[in-house]
Amino acid sequence: xxxxxxxxxxxxxxxxxxxxxxxxxxxxxxxxxxxxxxxxxxxxxxxxxxxxxxxxxxxxxxxxxxxxxxxxxxxxxxxxxxxxxxxxxxxxxxxxxxxxxxxxxxxxxxxxxxxxxxxxxxxxxxxxxxxxxxxxxxxxxxxxxxxxxxxxxxxxxxxxxxxxxxxxxxxxxxxxxxxxxxxxxxxxxxxxxxxxxxxxxxxxxxxxxxxxxxxxxxxxxxxxxxxxxxxxxxxxxxxxxxxxxxxxxxxxxxxxxxxxxxxxxxxxxxxxxxxxxxxxxxxxxxxxxxxxxxxxxxxxxxxxxxxxxxxxxxxxxxxxxxxxxxxxxxxxxxxxxxxxxxxxxxxxxxxxxxxxxxxxxxx
Amino acid sequence: xxxxxxxxxxxxxxxxxxxxxxxxxxxxxxxxxxxxxxxxxxxxxxxxxxxxxxxxxxxxxxxxxxxx
Numbered sequence: 021x022x023x024x025x026x027x028x029x030x031x032x033x034x035x036x037x038x039x040x041x042x043x044x045x046x047x048x049x050x051x052x053x054x055x056x057x058x059x060x061x062x063x064x065x066x067x068x069x070x071x072x073x074x075x076x077x078x079x080x081x082x083x084x085x086x087x088x089x090x091x092x093x094x095x096x097x098x099x100x101x102x103x104x105x106x107x108x109x110x111x112x113x114x115x116x117x118x119x120x121x122x123x124x125x126x127x128x129x130x131x132x133x134x135x136x137x138x139x140x141x142x143x144x145x146x147x148x149x150x151x152x153x154x155x156x157x158x159x160x161x162x163x164x165x166x167x168x169x170x171x172x173x174x175x176x177x178x179x180x181x182x183x184x185x186x187x188x189x190x191x192x193x194x195x196x197x198x199x200x201x202x203x204x205x206x207x208x209x210x211x212x213x214x215x216x217x218x219x220x221x222x223x224x225x226x227x228x229x230x231x232x233x234x235x236x237x238x239x240x241x242x243x244x245x246x247x248x249x250x251x252x253x254x255x256x257x258x259x260x261x262x263x264x265x266x267x268x269x270x271x272x273x274x275x276x277x278x279x280x281x282x283x284x285x286x287x288x289x290x291x292x293x294x295x296x297x298x299x300x301x302x303x304x305x306x307x308x309x310x311x312x313x314x315x316x317x318x319x320x321x322x323x324x325x326x327x328x329x330x331x332x333x334x335x336x337x338x339x340x341x342x343x344x345x346x347x348x349x350x351x352x353x354x355x356x357x358x359x360x361x362x363x364x365x366x367x368x369x370x371x372x373x374x375x376x377x378x379x380x381x382x383x
Numbered sequence: 384x385x386x387x388x389x390x391x392x393x394x395x396x397x398x399x400x401x402x403x404x405x406x407x408x409x410x411x412x413x414x415x416x417x418x419x420x421x422x423x424x425x426x427x428x429x430x431x432x433x434x435x436x437x438x439x440x441x442x443x444x445x446x447x448x449x450x451x
Contacts, residue, residue, distance in 0.1 A: 023427075096419055098443075103393060158399060166391030227418055233394065241428060245384060299393040315393065 024248055030223040031252025037216045038131045038253065039260030041079070044208035048266065048275035049135040051257075052079060053128035054302035055119035058320065059336075061185070062206050064196055067324065068331035076189040078210050080306060081182045082217020087225040087310030088179040089218075096225075099175030101314030104164035107360060108315055112296045112322025113329060115302060117292030120327070121283050121346045123276055125302045126291060127232035130250060132277065134257035135378075136269035138282050139277050139304045142344025146285035147292040149205070151235045154296025154361075158240065160364030162297065167315055175312030178320075187215070189365035203276055222308060230304040232295040260327035267295070283342035286350050292359055297364075389425070390417040390444065397421040398428045401449075404441075405432055411450045417443065 038051030050056060056073070063074030119125050122143050124132060129147065134138035154162075188196060189210065199205040207213065223229070227249065234246035244359040261267040271279050278284070295301050298306065298319055305323070308316035331335045335346040342350075362368060389397035389406045397416050405413045411434060416422050422438070422445045429436045434449035 095443075096417065100391070138410065158395070163392065163396050167393065168391060228423075236395065240395060241402070241431075242430070243427065245427065365392070 024245065027227045027229060027249040028252045029129065029243060030220075030227040030229045032251035032256045033254030034043055034220055034229065034249075035131075035134070035253040036125070036260060037220060038127075038134075038256035038257045039075070039264060039266065041208045041213065042266065042339060043084050044212050045206055045214075047203040047206040049132045049137060050124075050128055050203065050276060052303075053124050053131075053133060054080070054306060055116055055202070055327075056123075056128065056325045059116070059331070060251070061379065062324050062327040063204060063331070064198060065199050066195070067196075067328045070331040070336070071197075071204075072199050073204040073331070074197040074199045075204045075207055076185055077197070077207070078186065078189060078214035078218040079220075081186050081189075082214045082219075083123070083221040083224065083303065083306045084179055084182045084310040086218040086221020087307040088221075090222045090225045092310040096311045097175065099172050099312040099319075100167040101170050101174065103167035103315045104364070105318045106314060107164055107364070108298060108319050109322040109325075110317040110356065111298050111360065112305070113326035114294045115291050115298070116323045116326025117330055117335055117346075117349050117380060118130050118287045118294065118351055119302070120287075120330040121342050121350055122287030122291070123278065123337055126288075127244040127253070127303050127310065130231065130253050131257050131258070132274070134254055134267075135261050135275075136267045137274040137277050138271045138276060139279055140268065142281045143288040148235055148286035148291035149285075150292025150297050151232060152239060152293075153289070154293045155236060155239050157365050158296065160368050162361060163366070164297070164299075164315075164364060169311070172313065174314055178309050178314070178317045192304055193252040221307060224303065224307045225311065229307075230300045232292065232301040233242060233304065235292075236381075237295050238311075258339045278337050278339055278341040280337070280341040283347060283350070285338065286354075287337075287342075290350060290353050290357065293361075297357075297360065361370075372375075384448075385412045387412055387414045387420060390415060392421075393421065394420065397423070398424050401425050401428055402432075405429075405434070405449065409451075411448065414447045414449070416447065417446050
């Protein structure tokens with residue numbers, strides 16, 4: 021039980037903060053949304069020009085630095101990288117495209133469900149379906165090969181970049197873009213958002229909370245450890261929403277959401293499938309990036325670039341629903357995911373180097 | 384005893400490799416991991432599979448020995 025209390029506490033705190041941040045000014049059902057927040061940062065820096073979603077979100081900075089502090093303190097900080105970085109980059113772009121067609125990362129999906137947004141349940145069904153597909157390829161030997169130890173400097177760079185982002189946010193030079201209206205203009209005060217991020221970063225590093233891992237481990241190993249984290253987020257944010265009067269069940273009129281069931285399903289299916297191949301959800305990538313994992317840094321940069329692609333090419337959905345370009349991008353992304361899955365599954369190709377090699381030699 | 388080296392493999396590969404190894408070597412295996420997350424995950428998995436686990440640490444690398 022002691023082993024499980026950490027993940028339950030972490031999930032509960034994330035659920036609590038998710039509601040608290042809305043109370044203090046974040047958009048509805050968006051106390052935390054890693055995809056949305058990285059997209060906002062891309063906008064704040066001018067890498068995408070959708071005027072309503074531009075802001076440097078302190079929650080993201082806090083997550084990375086919280087993880088960095090605890091990992092350093094516990095001597096778990098370890099600079100590593102080199103595990104198929106460009107494949108990870110492409111996978112992360114696809115995660116962002118899927119998330120912005122659905123309108124939220126897996127974490128926001130849970131918070132949307134807790135707020136009564138039934139479209140997010142359709143998204144959850146897609147998410148689980150996508151994870152099943154990813155697990156199918158894991159069982160076929162999918163892996164992105166080993167990472168290697170790198171210089172400490174390499175691992176320190178990303179946390180340093182986040183300190184730089186924080187300075188930019190506070191100094192707010194004129195070349196940044198901050199939304200005047202829309203979701204990007206709805207934000208909790210910097211110090212509250214930053215502190216929330218730091219707390220979740222610290223707890224996330226300690227407990228390994230991961231929305232994709234929760235469902236993946238349940239399917240793969242019947243291991244419920246990480247799933248308890250997701251359930252804790254759901255229960256506590258649901259209670260919080262009830263208490264503050266934010267709970268509003270239904271499909272229509274949900275905040276920053278649309279009712280296109282098929283594209284909600286497919287958007288999250290892409291997120292689930294690609295995230296299983298990456299080894300973790302967007303939030304987990306931020307935490308790992310703070311621990312010195314530069315493969316995860318590449319993933320975060322992929323999410324960032326994916327946000328630019330999504331908004332510059334009109335792929336992201338709006339309250340009216342998925343765009344035609346968004347629908348086309350989903351189809352193309354499925355083909356890319358299929359190619360990546362097949363090409364890296366060792367039991368489907370002859371090159372049985374890693375998992376197959378040592379174990380199967382005497383069979 | 385078979386040795387499975389999971390160093391550098393990202394989640395959930397260390398556990399998958401352990402599972403595959405234990406399916407073939409019922410008596411037990413030695414699994415090398417290079418981070419705490421993998422150590423905890425592999426440890427939990429071995430216990431769930433009904434093995435007793437002994438862990439040796441050498442320079443932030445761990446050897447988990449699963450035995451019946």
